[in-house]
Amino acid sequence: MRTAFTISIISILLIAGLNTCAQDRMPGTALSLKGETATTVFKNATKDTLKIRGMLFNWLPYNENNFSLNIAPGAKDSVTLPFNYPDLIYINDNFRVLNAPGKRVICTIRSIKPKATDADFDGDLKIENTYYLSYSNFLGNPDQESRAFYTIGEKLTDFNLFPAIADSITNVRLSFLERYNQLLAPWFKKYEYARLVHNGMMRKDNVLISKRFYGGKPIPVNDHYYDFEKSLNLADTTQLLSTEYLWAADNVIYHQAQRSKKPMPQVLLYAMDSLAGNTVLTDVFKTRKLGMLYTNKREDYNTNLALMKFTTADTKAMVDSMIQARLGYPKLGKKAPEMVLKDIDGNTVSLSSFGGRPVIVNFWAEWCGPCKAEFPFENKLYQRYKDKGLVVINVCVETDAEHWKIITKRDNLQMVNLFANAEVYKKIKAAYNIGALPRSILITKEHKVADNYYQRASRLTDKDVAALLNN
Template sequence: MIKKGLTLAIAALLMVSSSFAQKGKTVNFTGTVKFPDTQNKYQIYLGKYEGEGFNRAFKAIDSTKLDANNNFSFKVPAEKPDFYQVRVYYMDRIDFWADKDNIHVNVRGIDTAKRIVKNPPYIYMENASRDNEVINDVNLVSYLNYQQMIAVGQEQYRAGLSKDTLWINYVKDGFDRINKEREIRIKYLVNKYKDQPTVLYALNNLSPKRDQELIMSTLDYLTKKFPDLKQARDRKKEILDGIAQAEKIANGKKAPHFAYPDVNGKNWSPKDFKGKYLIIDFWASWCGPCRQEIPHLKEVYKKYKDQGLEILAVSVDAKEADWKKAMAEERMAWPQINAKESKPVMASYLFSGIPYLVVVDKEGNIIEKNVRGESLDKKLKEIFGK
């Protein structure tokens, strides 16, 4: 009896010791920068994303500078494994899973090109276990996809200059082809790494709408295998909340309410256009495709205005001056409002990219979402008959 009691006491002590051993646990993240910031204009940050959905944002928790050999290092909290991100200056961002790996990266640093082009490089994490290999592999797929997008864009441009209709028709669906290929590769990685908590990183690259079955089955598997993996539970809740919101804005449902001011301070909302068909155009001054769509919207407005069509332009510019400047340049003839705090309306309409156009009927019900160009023309033809 004494021996049994002593054995239990020792076991309890070992458990306590193990618990204390985890407290204050850290891993090292080190890096070497090829082109340092010699003017000390920028920092190197360690941080993580906090918040949910459209309120999710990067929050720095530490910062550092290079040593004499252009190296930097962070001690990263690893008591509770989680995703972190290191930001080197203004370009390089490295996501990683802090648990047991001491990661090292080599990064470019300051862009030395005379003309800076946004084309983030692929950054390989050395010393990565299977957890962080998930991230390495996903990032390689994303990097190659980005390079293919650049190549397709250049080919489409050259095909247009050539006036060769066979070539033009061949390359016009180039983006769709490479994006389907990317999706196949990501799904392969999800199946390959489904037993790793970091498969969450791969799931973030799939569409909750198109790939819902694969995403949810993987999350169910994760939560069963790792009951303490809060990130998986949170992701599942976020997706379920998104599905519920998608049902609220399905075609035929009421367009979610919002109200923002125009340049004179007057608030406008979809309710102000009851009895009219309405196009809600979410855009921004810095969005090239948004501004490319404006001449087309002017044609649409001219064609259908007398038949009861109105447009409400909702800028998501954070800087009011940029919005006003773009308005003066574009000279749009319909009401213009500025949603400086755009996250609530983006969450209610479930979009993250712009331009995003929503067509609403005379009763304020959604007819169609995410249309522009030919798809908008087709929908308006269905409504107005010409």
């Protein structure tokens, strides 16, 4: 990897009082766990109705923000979303728009085509978004920034070669930045350099994890495979935040925890504190970890929250409140939102028809490997407890109806098997705050939400199910 790889990355999103040059950071932004909204305005300069489908992943904690806009010719519309740091909004799977806390970006669109999207920018981040449009057209679509890593990784037989190959892919992206012939602010060049390097770094981990998971067998790597992680200094409080950096940092923390002999959950706390110290940046890492725990197992969330130390007591209380507000719905104890869907035979099935029995609702999609890995466990759960009163419902989403039928037959889905088309799922997604899949909801006999991030069937024990049936 180039020598520039080891230089200290940009200082943007700094804690007040740190010594840094003004040209090295985006004006008007500072690190904030609480975050701030930003507005993106879309103007339609085409002759037809412009259909915008956008998505922003907020990672402090995880929250998927989807939006749809239908804009008449010559008209405009806008969307306001929460940001903790500069981040990219995905638009129609063709390009991305950069926005940041407190900013207002104006995007005038003349056409949206793969490798040929035509748009102008105004307001904040005009120059930066002009660069990203050129970069998206260079790639073909935003997914190609990372897809190349997985495509090559799938073909490798000796995965020890992958870090060097990943560096070569990253260098192609860096070369675009170096060749870009329009003026870019110093802070942004450092930001984008760091973002691309961290993207390559996290792919060295994530592609290996993905190949191990979907391949169903271990993939050996030598003792030096993770040497690239040594260049990431988590104690650097002048570090720019980006989604790519946060993922890379997560991987470094996880591997540090693996090398420790301390028990869970203390080992993760030890890893974060030992690598990053007692800083606002450590607060960021802990917020991410708590968000993941909240959506995985509430007991682990409560245990870790009690043990975690933040820079201030107020910060800890704020983080807990933010996670509860952002991830804690549908609200526990409230009536479960109704769903009326079709089963495989075309019959109409309503969620409320199962009143008087505990219900586990599992949302899945054909593209979700972890979802489909749960099918055998969900079938077993259904067969074992259906006569004792437990209802297991699987809801297929983001999938073609014919593909759902094929998967149903191929995997012999035996539980209550329902399908939600795009229009219906849009309402369900909003009502149940569905972001990442798989996602399970536990509903009581009284038809109230008992757990809005219930554990997967593969993790359920007889004791867990007994508790459901007895309550």
